[in-house]
Amino acid sequence: MKISPNQNAVIPSAVEGPVVVLLDANSPRTGVPQARGLHEMVFIRGVEISWFWRPAIAKSILTAAVLLTSATAFAAEAPAPKVIAIQGGKLLTVSHGTIENGVLILADGKIAAVGTAAEVKIPAGAQIVDAKDLTVYPGLIDPESNFGLTEISADQMSNDLVEKSDEIMPHMHVYDAFHSETELIPVARLNGITNAVVAPANDDSIAGQDIFIQLSGRDRDEMILGRDIALAMNYGADQRRRGGRGAGNSSFPSTRMGLITQLRQSFLDAQDYVAKHDADVKKGEKPKRDLKMEALIPYLKGERPVVIGVYEGYDVEVIMGLAQEFKLKVILNHVTAAQDVLDKIASYHVPVIVGSIYEAPKAGERYDAVYTLPAELAKRGVKIAISSADAGGPVSSHSSRNLPYAAGFAVAYGLSFDDALKAITLNVADMFGFGDKLGSLDVGKIANIVIANGDPLDVRTDVKQVYIQGVPIPMTSRQTRLRDEYSK
Amino acid sequence: MHLDRLLPGCLLLVALSATLAVAAQSAPADIVFKNATVMTASHGIIEHGSVWIHAGKIAGVGSDVSAPSSATVVDATDMWLTPGIIDPHSHSALDSDVNEATSPVTPSMHMIDAFDNRSADLYRALAGGVTTELLLHGSANMIGGQAVVIKNKFGLDRDAMLFPHAPGSIKFASGENPKRVYGSRDQLPSTRMGNFEVMRMAFEDAKHYMADWDAYDAKVKKGDSSAVSPKRDLKLEALADVLRGKLYVQIHCYRADEFLTEEAIAHEYGYKIRAFHHALEMYKVADKIAADQTAIATFSDWWGFKDEARDAIPWNAVMSMRQGVKVALKSDSDDHIRRLNSEAGKMVHYGGATEDEAIRMVTLNPAWIIGVDDRTGSIDVGKDADLVLWNHDPLSTYARAMKVYIDGELFFDASAPGLGATHFSGVMHEGGFGSYDQEDGQ
Numbered sequence: 001m002k003i004s005p006n007q008n009a010v011i012p013s014a015v016e017g018p019v020v021v022l023l024d025a026n027s028p029r030t031g032v033p034q035a036r037g038l039h040e041m042v043f044i045r046g047v048e049i050s051w052f053w054r055p056a057i058a059k060s061i062l063t064a065a066v067l068l069t070s071a072t073a074f075a076a077e078a079p080a081p082k083v084i085a086i087q088g089g090k091l092l093t094v095s096h097g098t099i100e101n102g103v104l105i106l107a108d109g110k111i112a113a114v115g116t117a118a119e120v121k122i123p124a125g126a127q128i129v130d131a132k133d134l135t136v137y138p139g140l141i142d143p144e145s146n147f148g149l150t151e152i153s154a155d156q157m158s159n160d161l162v163e164k165s166d167e168i169m170p171h172m173h174v175y176d177a178f179h180s181e182t183e184l185i186p187v188a189r190l191n192g193i194t195n196a197v198v199a200p201a202n203d204d205s206i207a208g209q210d211i212f213i214q215l216s217g218r219d220r221d222e223m224i225l226g227r228d229i230a231l232a233m234n235y236g237a238d239q240r241r242r243g244g245r246g247a248g249n250s251s252f253p254s255t256r257m258g259l260i261t262q263l264r265q266s267f268l269d270a271q272d273y274v275a276k277h278d279a280d281v282k283k284g285e286k287p288k289r290d291l292k293m294e295a296l297i298p299y300l301k302g303e304r305p306v307v308i309g310v311y312e313g314y315d316v317e318v319i320m321g322l323a324q325e326f327k328l329k330v331i332l333n334h335v336t337a338a339q340d341v342l343d344k345i346a347s348y349h350v351p352v353i354v355g356s357i358y359e360a361p362k363a364g365e366r367y368d369a370v371y372t373l374p375a376e377l378a379k380r381g382v383k384i385a386i387s388s389a390d391a392g393g394p395v396s397s398h399s400s401r402n403l404p405y406a407a408g409f410a411v412a413y414g415l416s417f418d419d420a421l422k423a424i425t426l427n428v429a430d431m432f433g434f435g436d437k438l439g440s441l442d443v444g445k446i447a448n449i450v451i452a453n454g455d456p457l458d459v460r461t462d463v464k465q466v467y468i469q470g471v472p473i474p475m476t477s478r479q480t481r482l483r484d485e486y487s488k
Numbered sequence: 489m490h491l492d493r494l495l496p497g498c499l500l501l502v503a504l505s506a507t508l509a510v511a512a513q514s515a516p517a518d519i520v521f522k523n524a525t526v527m528t529a530s531h532g533i534i535e536h537g538s539v540w541i542h543a544g545k546i547a548g549v550g551s552d553v554s555a556p557s558s559a560t561v562v563d564a565t566d567m568w569l570t571p572g573i574i575d576p577h578s579h580s581a582l583d584s585d586v587n588e589a590t591s592p593v594t595p596s597m598h599m600i601d602a603f604d605n606r607s608a609d610l611y612r613a614l615a616g617g618v619t620t621e622l623l624l625h626g627s628a629n630m631i632g633g634q635a636v637v638i639k640n641k642f643g644l645d646r647d648a649m650l651f652p653h654a655p656g657s658i659k660f661a662s663g664e665n666p667k668r669v670y671g672s673r674d675q676l677p678s679t680r681m682g683n684f685e686v687m688r689m690a691f692e693d694a695k696h697y698m699a700d701w702d703a704y705d706a707k708v709k710k711g712d713s714s715a716v717s718p719k720r721d722l723k724l725e726a727l728a729d730v731l732r733g734k735l736y737v738q739i740h741c742y743r744a745d746e747f748l749t750e751e752a753i754a755h756e757y758g759y760k761i762r763a764f765h766h767a768l769e770m771y772k773v774a775d776k777i778a779a780d781q782t783a784i785a786t787f788s789d790w791w792g793f794k795d796e797a798r799d800a801i802p803w804n805a806v807m808s809m810r811q812g813v814k815v816a817l818k819s820d821s822d823d824h825i826r827r828l829n830s831e832a833g834k835m836v837h838y839g840g841a842t843e844d845e846a847i848r849m850v851t852l853n854p855a856w857i858i859g860v861d862d863r864t865g866s867i868d869v870g871k872d873a874d875l876v877l878w879n880h881d882p883l884s885t886y887a888r889a890m891k892v893y894i895d896g897e898l899f900f901d902a903s904a905p906g907l908g909a910t911h912f913s914g915v916m917h918e919g920g921f922g923s924y925d926q927e928d929g930q
Contacts, residue, residue: 154664154794184792358823363608363918366907367615367826391823398792405830408885459833459885479791479801486771487807 083107084470085122089131089451094138094418094426095440104136106447109469114441129451134464137421137456138440139194139448140404141428143353143385144307144333145397147185147198147213148178153396162201163208167239167253168266170295172208174198175227180220184397186477189215191401192450192463195225197432199232202309205239205263207232209295210307212432214448216468229432230331231299234309235259235319260318267326270296302329305431307353309333313341320348331431333387336370337362346380351431354423355387357406368413374423375414385431386410386423408457420457516896518542520555521877524564529571529851530866532844539569541873544896549867562891568882570847571866572619572640572874572894573828576785576854577738577765577818579624580825580919581607581638586626588633589669592677593690595658595726597633599623605646609822609919611909614640614900616826617876617889620651620865622858624765627661627740628669630677630686634658634726635738637858639874641894643911655859657762658730660687661740662750663796684749691757694727701728736762736859738785742796744772751780763857765818767808768800774811783814783857787824788831789838805849806839816854822919833883846883872896 084106091102091114103120105113113120122128151158160177163169178198188196194215200207209228217223239259253259273293280287298304306328310316316338323330330350336359338345345352354374361369377384388403390396407420415423429439437446447470454461466473519541526537526549540548540555548554579586585602588594603623613621619640625632637654662683671678677686700718707715729735739750741764754761760781764770767784768791770777777784786808791800809815817832819825832850835841841849855865864872873896880887892900902908 152792152795152798187791358826360608360612360822360919363916364907367612391821396793398790402789405885409827412880412886412888457885459830460836460883462837479803482799482801483771483803483807 083112083123083126084129084467084472085126086129086131086136086449086451087117087122089134089136091441092135092137092421092456093441094422095442102136104441104449106449106467106470109447109471111441111443111445111447111449114443129465131451133453135452135454135456135461136441137192137450137452138425138438138445139450139466139468140192140424140456141439142188142193142196142388142397142400142403142424143428143431144355144387144389145196145198145400146201147188147196147215147397147400148180148182149174149198149200150396151179151182151184153398162203164203167205167259167262168292169204169208170206170231170266170299171291172200173228174200174208174211175220175224178211178213178220178224180217180223183478184400185215187479188397188400188403189466189468189473190463190475190477190480191404192452192456192466193400193403194448194450194466194468195429195434195438196397196400197230197307197428199230199307202232202234202238205234205259206266206296207234212434214446214468216471216473225437226433228298228304230304231296231306232309233263233306233319235263236310236312236315256315256318260322264322264325267296267300267322269293270300274300299328300326302327304433305329305331307331307333310335311337313338313344316341316345334359336373339365339369339373339376342376342380345377346382351383351385351427352377353385353387353431354410355406356389356391357386357409358391360391371409371413374410374420378415378419383427383430384419384423385428386420404457405459408455408459411457417457516544518547518555518559519562519873519893519896520553520559521562521564521569521875524567524569524877525881526867527568527570527843527847527882528867529844529848530868537569539867539875541875541893541896544873546867546869546871546873546875548869562877564877566879567890568878568880568887569867570617570829570876570878570882571851572864572876572892573617573850574620574816574854574858574865575613575618575819575825575828575850576622576763576816576857577624577820578613578621578825579626579820580609580613580621580822581605582623583607583917586624586632587628587669589626589628592629592666592670592683592686593631593723593727594629594633595631595690595730596722597625598636599625599634600636600650603636603638603646603649604917605642605644605649606915606917607919608916609825610638610640610642611907611912611916612822612919613825614642614892615889615902615908617829617878617882617892618825619874619876619892619894620855620858620860621825622657622738622854624657624738625659627659627665630661630666630683631690631727632659632661634735637860639894641897641899641911642909643899643913651858651860655736656729656734657736657738657858658726659738659740660750662746663740663742664794665740680746684753687753688756690727691731691753694724694731695757697721697724698728698731730759731757733759736857738763738765738857740765742766742768744769747773747777747782751777751782754780762859763816766797766820768797768804770813771801771804771807771811772799774808774813777808778812781814783816783853784808785816785818785854785857787820788817788834802834802838805835806841806845809841809845810839814853814856815849816857817849818854829878829882829887829889830885833881833885836883843881843883 086104091099101117103117149160163172196213197210199210210230211224212226212229213223214225253262270293277287299306310319311334333353359370374384386407388400390399407424411417411420426439429435449467451465452461452463521539523536526534538553540553581604582602583604588597621638622635624635635657637651638649639651641649666683667678677683763783763785765785767786770784789802791797805815828850832846835846852865855861864874875893876889877891878887879890890902898910
């Protein structure tokens with residue numbers, strides 16, 4: 001069967017014969033990576049075999065395809081299985097415990113039922129997926145990524161990480177740069193990452209506004225579930241870029257005093273802008289819009305969260321002072337050198353993204369001072385998320401696939417398994433306003449599901465199948481194609 | 489394997505240990521680990537196994553060992569015992585002095601001269617079970633300089649941390665880093681063509697230098713009293729040592745075409761390449777490189793950080809291993825060095841390595857790359873008692889190194905108060921070379 005790129009095709013693993021997806025060079029299917037030099041992709045039983053697709057064998061495969069498809073009488077367009085029943089697996093619901101020998105029904109992209117084999121009736125005509133001896137859990141959510149903002153870290157032309165011209169850039173929108181065809185997405189998806197927050201890099205005090213994405217979809221608009229969901233802020237060490245640090249630098253800001261003053265002035269300006277704007281409107285005038293000031297308004301009103309990247313304890317105290325002054329709705333990020341103020345962090349009653357859990361402690365501190373941070377915060381009742389960030393540098397989503405292992409590391413150092421899984425699923429969804437749609441196996445939620453052959457947080461575990469919005473995702477990436485090409 | 493070196497050594501030590509067991513009463517007390525899951529790295533996994541340490545060496549391993557009753561017994565029930573983790577590619581504890589990037593050929597630079605034995609990097613690696621490291625130059629230069637091998641006896645003085653009589657290694661590089669460092673200054677090399685020609689020119693100089701010395705030696709031998717000794721040149725002497733096979737050649741190299749070029753140049757000038765480091769495209773040409781008996785020290789799953797890492801795949805290690813290449817995983821990072829055990833665990837996932845194969849990638853195989861596999865890297869009688877006791881399967885995400893022994897002595901104990909570093913006191917230096925492949929010094 002052939003599927004043209006402008007049809008809303010999914011690649012059902014249930015289809016027996018080869019499925020050929022024609023790729024239009026000008027509009028490659030998002031989420032299905034385009035093979036090098038190929039204009040079509042070939043799937044058998046949902047497994048992409050494009051690398052084997054050679055003119056010499058094309059004819060015979062096509063002949064077989066015609067025979068198979070005519071024999072099984074498939075329509076020209078392959079419909080997604082309407083209803084999928086995943087049965088026999090161990091369900092890690094995240095919200096209501098573990099269900100052994102469970103049944104999960106996916107219908108119309110949502111979770112339609114979840115429970116034990118005795119409780120859930122499998123609808124007639126459902127495609128049955130046998131998950132015996134397998135573990136089933138909600139898709140993982142990376143709370144801080146740069147998907148679509150980078151491709152090759154060292155290749156500047158492939159990077160749109162942050163606008164460095166000024167420290168205060170709230171009017172930068174990640175959705176304007178998000179490159180949904182990035183190869184990083186299929187790579188991460190294979191390890192069960194189905195959603196992520198995409199944020200700019202941390203060079204600015206206010207770097208811009210984040211998006212919340214689904215790691216599959218035909219194009220950018222299908223993949224972005226939420227625009228401008230949070231304001232990316234940073235405070236501490238790395239934002240005094242233009243001024244450099246300390247004496248001898250001529251441009252403002254060059255110290256923490258400068259950074260915090262600049263931030264305070266920006267929020268005051270925005271308040272002033274609102275007042276003036278409202279007054280002008282009252283007078284019947286049409287004030288000129290200031291996009292930078294306008295961008296801060298929802299955050300001043302506390303309608304959406306600001307994510308504040310901050311490392312040191314004393315920096316946490318300073319920036320929280322400012323956040324409280326302007327009544328910002330805060331999510332703290334990193335806090336990897338803030339062990340001395342954990343009680344204070346708990347007293348703020350704000351959620352915290354911990355990462356990188358692999359960040360080095362200071363010289364002279366115990367080796368596990370950061371490894372134990374998630375457990376120490378959870379113990380104090382803080383709602384935590386764990387990010388996939390690596391130590392010693394800006395977050396890079398090339399390693400987003402290692403998100404579950406970061407959570408596993410937190411378990412090794414005292415966090416409970418349930419809290420760890422929650423920290424990369426439901427807690428992230430909650431923090432960013434998607435708690436009613438994602439993050440757990442509950443009826444009505446988007447059917448982003450992972451089936452694996454064991455403990456999701458263990459490095460040895462193999463993810464067998466990922467479903468996004470109830471659709472089985474081809475378990476392929478450019479990397480699997482290279483593997484298969486050179487395994488011949 | 490150095491079977492020629494390993495076998496007689498083992499036999500001798502087996503005999504010696506039997507003698508020592510009786511004789512050495514004044515040595516530190518013997519230790520016996522009982523009821524551990526012993527991952528030997530050389531001869532499989534022993535459930536409920538025992539290991540006996542005597543006089544800093546492994547004196548017995550098996551279901552039972554004949555340790556004296558005076559030995560300290562460590563109950564290792566529900567615990568795992570592995571050889572010490574070995575990192576064949578580290579830039580820790582060098583205070584970022586890893587590149588003399590003032591010329592693309594600097595073979596007489598010695599890493600030992602930059603080694604900071606009080607660096608916090610060493611402590612954190614020790615807490616991750618790392619007992620031996622090869623501290624290498626960076627990759628700014630085509631020929632960077634000579635490495636140093638350490639035993640991670642954190643807390644002891646510098647000389648006590650050197651791996652005694654370890655073979656010398658020299659670091660070469662290739663690809664993007666040299667061409668960027670020198671190309672950005674409008675100097676040679678700025679292309680891969682320039683990279684390799686810089687190497688060939690250096691070896692031509694070395695050959696000429698060797699010929700001058702050979703001629704002089706011949707004259708002296710003949711009794712020619714008018715013979716004038718050539719001037720000693722440290723740079724050319726080091727290159728001559730490469731050509732004479734006295735140094736293990738360790739090459740930073742990513743791309744498949746460059747492995748082939750490097751092997752061709754090695755054949756042309758008559759030296760052997762011990763290992764390609766990074767080696768992210770080895771899976772493309774592994775059968776050819778296996779024939780040259782060159783090993784690889786690779787990342788588990790890093791990719792996409794630069795153009796020459798575009799085709800990196802996490803199956804590289806296992807695919808290359810299946811083609812006969814000896815494979816080690818390495819850190820090249822002060823972060824990953826702290827958890828090389830679970831990096832090895834990823835190989836169970838990516839390609840289906842057995843647990844035995846996976847643990848070998850961070851113990852015995854890196855020991856071979858460094859040239860110390862006759863002394864450490866596996867739990868065999870006669871080898872140095874470099875051992876790690878884990879609270880969980882070391883290939884899982886959940887394992888913590890609870891006790892780390894080097895030469896039979898406890899150097900890290902997670903249950904001890906404070907840092908757990910049993911030999912350390914005083915001031916620790918901030919480490920932090922940084923992360924992967926920042927080794928061009930930029």
